[in-house]
Amino acid sequence: MGFKEARQKAHDVWASLVDNKRPLIFAGAASCGRAAGVQSVISAFRTRLAEKGIEASIIEVGCVGMCYLEPIIDIKMPGKPRVSYSNINPARARKLIADHIIGGEVCEDLAIGTVGEQRADGIPGLFEHPMLAAQNRRVLRNCGLIDPTNIDHYIATGGYSGIEKAIEIGPEATIEMVKKSGLRGRGGAGFPTYRKWEFCRRSPGTPKFLICNADEGDPGAFMNRSLLEGDPHAVLEGMLIAGLAIGSSKGIIYARAEYPLAVERLKIALAQMSEYGLLGDGIMGSSFSFEIELEEGAGAFVCGEETALIAALEGRRGMPRPRPPFPAVSGLWGKPTNVNNVETLGNLPQILINGPDWFAELGTEKSKGTKTFALAGKVKRTGLVEVALGTKLRDIVFSIGGGILDEKKFKAVQTGGPSGGCIPLEMLDLPVDYERLAEAGSIMGSGGMVVMDESTCPVDIAHYFISFTQQESCGKCPPCRIGTNKMLGILQKIKSGKGTMRDLALLEELALTVKRASLCGLGQTAPNPVLSTLRYFRDEYIEHIRNRRCPAGVCRKPRKKAADNHNSNSVADATGGE
Amino acid sequence: MTDNNGDYGTGRGRLISALAKIQKKHGYLPEDALSELSRKMGISKSEVYGVATFYSQFKFDPPAKHTLHICLGTACHVRGGMKILESVRKRFKVNPGETTEDRKFALERVACLGCCALAPVVVLDGEIHGKMTPESVDKLIDDLDAPERGV
Numbered sequence: 028m029g030f031k032e033a034r035q036k037a038h039d040v041w042a043s044l045v046d047n048k049r050p051l052i053f054a055g056a057a058s059c060g061r062a063a064g065v066q067s068v069i070s071a072f073r074t075r076l077a078e079k080g081i082e083a084s085i086i087e088v089g090c091v092g093m094c095y096l097e098p099i100i101d102i103k104m105p106g107k108p109r110v111s112y113s114n115i116n117p118a119r120a121r122k123l124i125a126d127h128i129i130g131g132e133v134c135e136d137l138a139i140g141t142v143g144e145q146r147a148d149g150i151p152g153l154f155e156h157p158m159l160a161a162q163n164r165r166v167l168r169n170c171g172l173i174d175p176t177n178i179d180h181y182i183a184t185g186g187y188s189g190i191e192k193a194i195e196i197g198p199e200a201t202i203e204m205v206k207k208s209g210l211r212g213r214g215g216a217g218f219p220t221y222r223k224w225e226f227c228r229r230s231p232g233t234p235k236f237l238i239c240n241a242d243e244g245d246p247g248a249f250m251n252r253s254l255l256e257g258d259p260h261a262v263l264e265g266m267l268i269a270g271l272a273i274g275s276s277k278g279i280i281y282a283r284a285e286y287p288l289a290v291e292r293l294k295i296a297l298a299q300m301s302e303y304g305l306l307g308d309g310i311m312g313s314s315f316s317f318e319i320e321l322e323e324g325a326g327a328f329v330c331g332e333e334t335a336l337i338a339a340l341e342g343r344r345g346m347p348r349p350r351p352p353f354p355a356v357s358g359l360w361g362k363p364t365n366v367n368n369v370e371t372l373g374n375l376p377q378i379l380i381n382g383p384d385w386f387a388e389l390g391t392e393k394s395k396g397t398k399t400f401a402l403a404g405k406v407k408r409t410g411l412v413e414v415a416l417g418t419k420l421r422d423i424v425f426s427i428g429g430g431i432l433d434e435k436k437f438k439a440v441q442t443g444g445p446s447g448g449c450i451p452l453e454m455l456d457l458p459v460d461y462e463r464l465a466e467a468g469s470i471m472g473s474g475g476m477v478v479m480d481e482s483t484c485p486v487d488i489a490h491y492f493i494s495f496t497q498q499e500s501c502g503k504c505p506p507c508r509i510g511t512n513k514m515l516g517i518l519q520k521i522k523s524g525k526g527t528m529r530d531l532a533l534l535e536e537l538a539l540t541v542k543r544a545s546l547c548g549l550g551q552t553a554p555n556p557v558l559s560t561l562r563y564f565r566d567e568y569i570e571h572i573r574n575r576r577c578p579a580g581v582c583r584k585p586r587k588k589a590a591d592n593h594n595s596n597s598v599a600d601a602t603g604g605e
Numbered sequence: 606m607t608d609n610n611g612d613y614g615t616g617r618g619r620l621i622s623a624l625a626k627i628q629k630k631h632g633y634l635p636e637d638a639l640s641e642l643s644r645k646m647g648i649s650k651s652e653v654y655g656v657a658t659f660y661s662q663f664k665f666d667p668p669a670k671h672t673l674h675i676c677l678g679t680a681c682h683v684r685g686g687m688k689i690l691e692s693v694r695k696r697f698k699v700n701p702g703e704t705t706e707d708r709k710f711a712l713e714r715v716a717c718l719g720c721c722a723l724a725p726v727v728v729l730d731g732e733i734h735g736k737m738t739p740e741s742v743d744k745l746i747d748d749l750d751a752p753e754r755g756v
C-alpha cells in the first residue's frame with residue numbers, strides 16, 4: 028500500500044469516529060489512568076454494555092495531562108459532541124451508561140468539558156478549562172485524543188506528513204529548517220539540534236546511528252512517558268526525519284525499563300510502520316531507507332547520559348566516558364552517532380509541516396517553541412502541561428496548577444530533578460527558559476517540576492536528591508563517587524541536628540568541587556539541589572544547626588536508642604527518610 | 606543492540622538482552638545460566654556478572670511470591686512515600702531489596718514510576734496503584750489471595 032492510499036484509508040477511519048454510528052467510549056489509559064484504576068472502569072463498561080445489549084466501541088487513549096482528574100472517560104454518541112468526564116469509578120460508569128448512553132442526557136455533574144468543535148448545552152469546551160487554557164499543546168496535541176495503538180488516527184491528524192516534506196526537500200534543507208526554528212535539545216542541556224545533526228552528518232563513517240534517548244530517569248519527571256504512551260508515532264516520525272537529516276539508516280530507541288506500557292505501545296507502533304511501508308527500503312517511494320530497533324534499558328539512571336547509554340547498547344556497564352570524541356564523531360561501535368531526546372524528536376514533524384516561523388513564534392529570544400513539564404508535588408492540579416517557553420513559573424504553578432494544596436503557602440518549585448534546583452517565592456516571575464533557569468541556579472532539565480509548600484524542608488529535599496545521585500553514581504570518577512557520598516553524610520548530620528557551621532562550609536566547598544571535577548553530567552549537576560537550597564534557604568540550614576530544629580517539621584532527631592537500627596544500612600539512611 | 610554483521614561489534618551488544626531473556630524465563634539470573642551464557646558468548650564470567658550487577662533490573666535471587674515496589678520519586682517523597690515504606694518495612698521486617706524468609710513477600714523501592722501526579726504510588730505484583738496511604742497499602746496486601754500477616 029502506497030502512502031497516499033494509506034492516508035485515504037486513515038481519513039476514512041477517522042471520519043467514522045467523527046461521524047460515529049454507534050456510541051464511542053474513550054478511556055484515558057496511560058500509566059496514570061491505570062494507577063487511578065481505569066481498568067476496573069473499562070471492565071465495568073464492558074459488563075454493563077453487554078448486559079444491556081448495547082453495541083459500543085471502547086477506545087483506549089493516552090493522557091490529556093489532567094492526571095489529577097483520572098480516570099477520565101469521554102463519551103460520544105452518534106451525531107452528538109464528545110463529552111469528557113472525570114473521576115470515573117465503576118459505579119459512575121454504570122450511571123454514565125444509564126444517563127448518557129441510554130438516556131441521551133449529558134451528566135453535567137461529572138462532565139469537565141467537550142472535545143472537538145461540537146458543544147453541549149451548559150458544558151464548556153475541555154480546552155477552556157483553566158488547566159488547559161493557558162497551555163500551548165503542540166507536542167502533546169494528540170495525547171488523550173487519539174488511539175495511540177492506531178496508526179490511522181495519527182495519519183488522519185496530519186501524521187507522517189512531516190517526513191513526507193523532509194523527503195521532498197532533502198536533508199540539507201531539513202537541517203536548515205530546524206536551524207531556523209531554533210529548536211534546542213529537550214533532554215535538558217539545550218544544545219541546538221541542528222548543530223548536533225550537522226556534526227554527525229559531516230562525520231565520515233558508515234553506518235551512522237540515530238538514537239532516541241527514552242531513558243527518562245529523573246524522579247518527578249514523566250513527560251517522555253506520557254508522549255510515548257499517548258502519541259508514539261510522533262516520536263517515531265521524528266526519528267525518520269532526524270535519520271534522514273544526518274544520513275542514517277539505523278535508528279535505535281533506548282527505552283527505560285520502568286516504562287512497560289510505553290515499550291508496549293512503541294512495539295505496536297513499529298509493527299504498524301512496517302506494515303505501512305514507513306520503515307525499511309525506499310520509504311514513501313524515495314531512496315531513503317531506515318530501520319528502527321527498540322532496546323529496553325535494564326535500570327540505571329546514568330544511562331540517560333549519552334556516552335553511558337552507548338556503553339549500555341554495546342553490552343557493557345553503563346559508564347560514561349570523557350568527551351571528545353563526541354558521539355557525533357565516534358559513538359556506537361565507534362561510528363558517528365546522534366542522540367536525541369524523545370521530546371526533541373516529537374517536535375520535528377510539526378516543524379516540517381508548519382514551518383520554522385510557526386515554531387519560533389512561541390518562546391523567548393534564545394529559547395523557542397514550547398516545553399512540556401511534569402507538574403507534581405503540592406499543587407492542586409497535577410499533570411502533564413505544555414507551555415510556551417518564557418511562560419512565568421507563577422503562571423504554571425498558579426494559573427495552570429491551580430495553586431497550592433490545602434491552601435498552604437508556596438515555598439519553592441524544584442525544576443530539573445536531581446540535576447536542578449529549587450526556585451523560591453521571590454523568583455516566581457522568572458520566565459522559564461534555558462538561560463534564566465540556569466542563572467537562578469537551577470536548570471531546565473528534562474521538565475520535572477515539583478512544587479513544594481511550607482511543610483517541605485529544603486534540607487530534606489537536598490538530602491533526598493543527593494541520596495539519589497549518590498546511589499546512581501556509576502563510581503567511575505572519584506569526585507562524584509566519593510563527593511556525593513561525603514555530601515550525603517554531612518546532610519544526614521545536619522538533618523539529625525548534629526551539624527556544625529563548619530559542616531556547612533565543608534558542604535559548600537565539596538559541592539563546588541564535585542560540580543567542577545566530575546566526569547559527566549550526573550556528577551557535574553548533582554550538587555545543584557544543595558547549592559540552590561543553600562542559596563535561597565540558608566537560614567533553614569542554620570536553624571537545623573544552631574537550634575537543632577527543622578522549621579518545616581520534616582527532619583526529626585534520630586531515636587535515642589540505636590536498637591531499632593538493627594541494620595547499619597537502614598532504610599532511612601538509604602532512602603533519605605527521617 | 607544487535608550489530609548486524611561482523612563489520613563492527615562482536616555480538617557483545619546482545620549481552621544485556623540475553624540477560625533480560627534469562628531473567629524473563631527464571632524470574633532471576635541463576636548462576637548456572639550465567640556460566641552457560643559466558644561460555645556461549647565468549648565473555649568471561651566475571652564480566653558477565655559485572656554487567657549484570659550494574660543494572661538494577663537484574664536479580665540474583667528467585668522472586669518472591671508477591672513483590673511490592675514503593676515509588677520514592679520526588680513527588681512521592683514530598684507526598685509521603687517514605688511513610689508507606691516505613692510502615693511496610695515494620696510490618697514485614699524487611700528492608701528494600703529484601704525478601705521475607707518464607708519468600709512470600711519482597712519489598713523494593715523504585716526511583717520514579719512517572720505517575721507523579723498520582724503520588725504516592727506503589728506497584729503490587731505489576732499493578733500500579735495511585736494516591737496511596739500506609740493504610741490503603743496495608744489493605745492491598747491484606748487482599749492478596751494468601752495474606753501473609755505477621756511474617
